[in-house]
Amino acid sequence: MDKILRIDLGAPGGPKAAVEPVGEYAGLGGRGLTSFIVAKEVDPLCHPLSAANKLVIAPGLLTGSSASTSGRLSVGCKSPLTGGIKESNAGGQAAQALARLGYLAVILEGRPAGDDLWKILIDKGGVRFEKANGLRMLGNYDAVAALRKEHGDKVAYMTIGQAGEMRLGAASIACTDRELRPTRHCGRGGVGAVMGSKQVKAIVIDEAGTTLRGPKDPVKFKAAVKVFNEGLQKHAVTGQGLPAFGTNVLTNVLNEAGAYPTFNFQQGRFDGAAKISGEAQAELEVKRGGLATHACHRGCIIQCSGIFNDAEGNYVTKQPEYETVWSHGGNCGIDDLDVIAQLDRMDDDIGLDTIEMGVTIGVAMEAGVIPFGDKAGALRLLGEVGQGTPLGRILGSGAGITGKVFGVERVPVVKNQALPAYDPRGVQGIGVTYATTPQGADHTAGYAIATNILKVGGFVDPLQTEGQVELSRNLQIATAAVDSTGMCLFIAFAVLDQPETFQALVDLLNSFYGLSLTGDDVAALGKKILSAERDFNARAGFTAADDRLPRFFEQEPLAPHHVTFNVKPQELDQVFNWQ
């Protein structure tokens, strides 16, 4: 895995591919690689939908190896949603296939001259381009079904739905899972719109004829894998909670904590929470012949996903994540798992970020477009996005634009990206992450819930301001590094709590690459990535004023704790204190 595949969609005579050595990007993977390429090669002031933007697709440093849970994919670009740098991360099968083919990254640049849609076929023999106009305006499910007829079931598909083709700010890129379903999305920041702007409907990745990537020191690597896997399995979150109930185990936890954003962040507790909790969801899944435990990609031993069937036992969607259940559920006053599953299915099909869409519908509810709790209305609104009606296009452009178009003041976005499922007033640490991460509001960028709520990696009182900046800083640094390995972020629970699991992660990298990294080196990598991302954003015009929550979080106390977000601006400006 030592080469970069660079594809010029705008080459005279049609798309052209070229393979180049890693060069200056050596030692980077995943988010580290996408962010460094975007920071170096993309004009920060370009229009995100212009030929000057690039879409960078990168597996992680350990992806394609036998290290468990290492199959995450990073997609980077200048974001059409935030206007800043973006790394959006997904599971599924694409990352491992790319890694086994030896590609450290695929860079899509330029833009075709005509109106044709394209598919890109990548296999051991090289790269081919075919027109894909027959897939135009198909949802991801239909597009993958059509592709499977031609390319079979032994490949990984990356596709965009109608939202990506329409170049909407909430558009995602779907990666197929082990069952060839388009359920694993690079959701955040409108990366699907950038793929759409390059007129690429699908990327077909065929790993036939490849093998697992081999480590430099197989013996040490095998030993590290063993310790690492044991670490994941013995930790309560990764070994029990996530496998049993998925991420939705958090609904009851956050609701109990009074930090569950309800009715578009108007209150911190939802009466219907128990009905849509992970516990209720798992029971329903099992009862209907679905699965409460399921891996989104080969080799994951956490298996936090599941399969959600309808009352007749027919597949609807993969187990909706906590964020999705919250955004379409409690945030909109909807306490019906079947409706939420249908909305999740539609998001996956149209190709939309579930967080952005749930928050957007919440803003539309606040504007009076439909009432809170209106299940049929929510389904209808989401359907309009797929149809590309004017209202659908507003909503598909995200919460920020929806708020402006409907004149709403309470719009929970940072850098124009919707806030996830934790109210920053009830969990002040995650508020620091939302405000300051270069990615726009994103819980995964520095998951302070771990320490504020789950008491992983210590405990910092969620309602106090003390210690939150340091907590978010350390988590953001660690996360940037983890996002470079291809490891799922959920390994962090075990890594934060168990020194030997952290060491096993470092040992995995060292034995795979023949390095002698220390924990400090890992932190240095994380800082380097964050600095590059912040530098891009600064050149794109971002300042400290963009590292702030919307004012209402400081002004409107949140029930039940009647607390506002109290971390001071000058404290927020200390998150990246090494710069």
Added chain:
Amino acid sequence: MDKILRIDLGAPGGPKAAVEPVGEYAGLGGRGLTSFIVAKEVDPLCHPLSAANKLVIAPGLLTGSSASTSGRLSVGCKSPLTGGIKESNAGGQAAQALARLGYLAVILEGRPAGDDLWKILIDKGGVRFEKANGLRMLGNYDAVAALRKEHGDKVAYMTIGQAGEMRLGAASIACTDRELRPTRHCGRGGVGAVMGSKQVKAIVIDEAGTTLRGPKDPVKFKAAVKVFNEGLQKHAVTGQGLPAFGTNVLTNVLNEAGAYPTFNFQQGRFDGAAKISGEAQAELEVKRGGLATHACHRGCIIQCSGIFNDAEGNYVTKQPEYETVWSHGGNCGIDDLDVIAQLDRMDDDIGLDTIEMGVTIGVAMEAGVIPFGDKAGALRLLGEVGQGTPLGRILGSGAGITGKVFGVERVPVVKNQALPAYDPRGVQGIGVTYATTPQGADHTAGYAIATNILKVGGFVDPLQTEGQVELSRNLQIATAAVDSTGMCLFIAFAVLDQPETFQALVDLLNSFYGLSLTGDDVAALGKKILSAERDFNARAGFTAADDRLPRFFEQEPLAPHHVTFNVKPQELDQVFNWQ
């Protein structure tokens, strides 16, 4: 004129007014006053539609006196469109009435608790508040008609239409003209949305019982008025071109120069230009019993406006300005003055900025919503804004949001505000102003057309980069000062070319206030205003990256001259070189 009227819409028990002395704002008027109040009193990070924003309404330093052409009104706030500071300027009768009542400024702050719409009645006896729910969702024409039944014809009305009530980014505030028609708009930057967010439908200003404001030195003042008036009358632009043909005299001039943005800034010349020129317009107006020469407010001796009737001789609208004829006309490929007049009427009625709306419809045409040149389509789209349909709300939110919602790359905005009627590739000096003014793309902020095209105040070659930064700088400084006097910006043609007319302007101020200002003092005032505006924007998060044109102006050559915008970023950063 030594007091400020401060109105708290959110006071317990209903809106309250208080009169306070000028205090620290002494010596300021018009834009200088609105910008200093906003910069000092408004949280730069507040939501523009929140209670924390303020709407500041200020006549100029000479408004209400016998100085001619001095009846302009400044309205300032944090802009919902740009997110930065905003001063939006209009003619009409309101400014003189406020000035004669002795109000240097009216500040609207807070927000009512309930849903009621309000009207504010200001007369010599004080201030009263009445609910105005009966005017809800009326257009400006109907609203004024209803108000006239109650308050008569001897008052000035400021109203918002449906767009302001919907809090749309392109919403204007209408001021009635001498005929009590709501045709004079503070158009730019969404000031109408801020008035709407404060739930104020109308401000009724009754100057009964007041007199002209008297100067400190009546003899010198009278002498200065005489020289000043002679200066306006003897200059070719203010004495002949503008009175005879209005601002639309520019259509043929800019088209000839190859800088007339056509088909959403795709080319610099429009085949149908002659049909919609000021010459054709004036001829049509006179033929139909309208007027080709008309003053928008008492005491204007330039009289650049007119009255546009339909083929049956019935009033349609005031003479559409050059910017309007361009935005709805050539920019959209429409060469029909009757259609343009109808669109102008609709903008005035719904309460929309004509520049923003024409550019927005051009972007929608580029997106394929309707074809270029589709007259019926343009009328239909604008109608949807008034109806508040989803498509209408998109369009009413301005060109930037429309471009995002429809995934368009060629979106001519700076700081999210639409570019006016001069292509910056064909007139490089105006490009410098568009890029750098704190107001967002705005020709009136530093009207380089004067020197680049009309050879007023010297000549700087419009297609070269040399001298453009200095030109724009000097014009922006002078404009900020002129905008503080209440003088119409059009006096600048005479002031720039005729030293004795400039001196007469200074003499007007000195004799009125008993001062001894020099030309340097006037420039210092302009710089002080610009510095305050830029400081507000910096605190709101603006950087040099916001002082740039969209990239396509640097990349796509404009026919017929095949020129791109070539003023370098580092040169743009020298516009405000005193800071």
